[in-house]
Amino acid sequence: MTKIWHIIKYEYRRHVFRKRFLFSLLSLPMAVIAMILVAILIGAFSVDTSPVGYIDYADVIHEPITIEEEGDIFNPIIPFTAYQDEDRAKNDLEAEEIQAYYVIPETYSDSLEIELFYLEEPGGDVQSQFTDLVRQNLLASEDLDPEVIQRLEEGSLITTTSLDGSREMREDQWYTIFTPFIAGIMFVVVVMTSGGYLLQAVVEEKENRTMEIVITSVTPTQLMTGKIIGNIGVGLTQLVIWLIFGWIGLRVGGHFWPFLQDFSISTDYILLLLAVMLPAFVMVSAFMAAIGSTMTEMREAQQVSGLISLPMMIPYYISSTIMMNPNGALVVILSYFPLTSPITILMRSAFTVVPAWELAINITILIAFAVFAIWFAGRAFRMGMLRYGKKLSIKEIFGKRIEK
């Protein structure tokens, strides 16, 4: 046991206390921050906040400035200027003092048509804010209860509840869509980087011939167990640090964008995440170790490891199918196949209620494959450990007897 512990410690230290790890650790939060910054910049530069004019022949707008909300960087307030006649508005438009102007014709109450004139089509914000302005003024002109007005203005919030009442989904719960995506990406990145480390560790030991000393000190099982646990430790460290980053991000971001404060994940979903991710993590690590044992060069090993990483990403390529039809045949099949199941299960569960028995089968298959992968890795390792120049074929690994 102490030897396994030494191996775990060694594997953990050699990866975590390295510059490379720091880079991979910072890469995801940095990428997220960069994406947010780009979004902000695009938002800030693409929205034209110059005034929009209107000519109100129908006498609809009595209170020109009724929007009380404060604008933010994504939704800046666009000032609306009243004009008495179209010529002046047109002049100002040509002089680029306004970006567009609306004409509400006298026949508006019958035709319900408004005309818009522009040189360059204004963004969606202009349209929606002008619609709000007109709606508010129309409502104000009716003699309505202020509460009714408020409700009409805010619209409805639809909550979808599953028949058995176990699941609810509300329109404003944007994170139900984001959580499986983010969790999945984090999972794949972590599993693949730490799996990559493991792959590298095994190939290196073969390449630099340390293997022979190591296996005359410990058993292959001890070595494999230590390496797999050590590398999962590396992955979990990465994950925990990212979660802390994310949590801080939500807290800090919540001050600027209140919608971030709504973020929450149910305990059930967290349990599901763990139940899916842990066996998948062990499975991928063990397969990586097996690849490392059978290959003789790092480059080759990395190419072969694509056989593991590519299928894991398949659910992303068909994410729209999963979202629209989470119970379709293809999606269900993918949730049973061990390499595609982790991400498929996480996505499916976010968009539909997957029966408990189905989840149980999915997870059991994953666990069974994790156990199989460890066995496979142990066998591949025992056979491949001292082959320096020769690759090991899959047929050999499944052969009856280990040539020891």
Added chain:
Amino acid sequence: MAIINVSHISKRFGETQAVNDLSFEVKPGEIFGLLGPNGAGKTTTIRMILDIFEPDSGEISVLGGSMNEEKKNHIGYLPEERGLYQDIPLERCLTFLATLKGMDEKKASAELREYMKQFDLYEYRDKKVKELSKGMQQKAQLITTLVHDPEIVIIDEPFTSLDPVNTEMVKDILEMKRDEGKAIIMSTHQMNQVEELCDRILLIDHGQRVLYGTLREIQNNFSSRDIMVTPLSTLPDSIGGVREIRKLNGRYRLVLEESSEPNKILKNLINLGVELIEFEIAVPPLNEIFIKVVKEQEGDKND
């Protein structure tokens, strides 16, 4: 009582019979030379002793029984294929490998520092292994082999990449370990080192035992009836009991007549008034024996 007992082991890899019915034993307190030409089956034999390979047939007993995990802690192994973790500091690499031999980190660290000082590696302890020279890496690997004070030391070509000073030091250490009662198996092609260090040798070829015994026994078996002498001046043209006198580089090789004995020749030389600096029975160098035996084997194979 033997510390390693190898009894009739055989091992085949596909078409190749790597080891064929090989038996020998290694005792505590001896340096045992495992010799043979390239591809003779030395490394396979070592790997079978270490339980990396299992013999197809035959028995191996190490430290009084079959190999187990605990026993691995009492074996130090310097493989032919040298290897250390390249990307980490020397001290961390050595400490990790020592802990895999069952040493606790503190003890390993203290012992390692002593060894590093002895091997002039102490000031390089924070350097990455890949930054060290080949000779330094070789020394580091020797430390890994010895630091846990193993009962059995198995070393494959311990002197390659070492300069004469370090070679002497390693020899001293091996002799010290032998005097402490450890069993040392040394596999090498450097026959002069074998002559200097080994108590007993096993020569294998094509996986089979060719020569086995003490160095002296083997050399005596191969000694011719020749005497090497170095006189102060010159030798007379004929000496009683000597069939032929050959001059070699200041020395003389005396080939004796069938009935003659070395003692008789010494007496005759003294009677002839020859002053001698050196008088010795010509023992064939191990190198010669090695080449002769291996060539004979080749001849047998070809017949």
